[in-house]
């Protein structure tokens with residue numbers, strides 16, 4: 001199975017493991033981190049274009065903040081990612 005090369009150090013994945021997030025989050029992981037949309041992950045693209053320091057911890061693979069969180073404090077690159 002192919003998995004994202006950033007999986008081990010990805011804050012999204014690690015936060016989800018830590019908090020045992022909802023099924024919808026597991027769905028994201030199956031589609032992006034371990035699935036066909038991996039190369040569409042906004043986190044991955046931001047990391048490759050600007051470095052991981054601009055990728056917010058609470059950004060989901062689709063570029064939106066985790067439910068219950070906001071874009072407060074996000075870098076300008078994260079606020080306007082190339083999709």
Ligand code: SF4
Pocket residue numbers: 004005006007008010011012013029032033034038041042043044060061
């Ligand atoms: S969220 Fe994106 S960067 Fe993180 S492991 Fe999944 S596909 Fe990779």
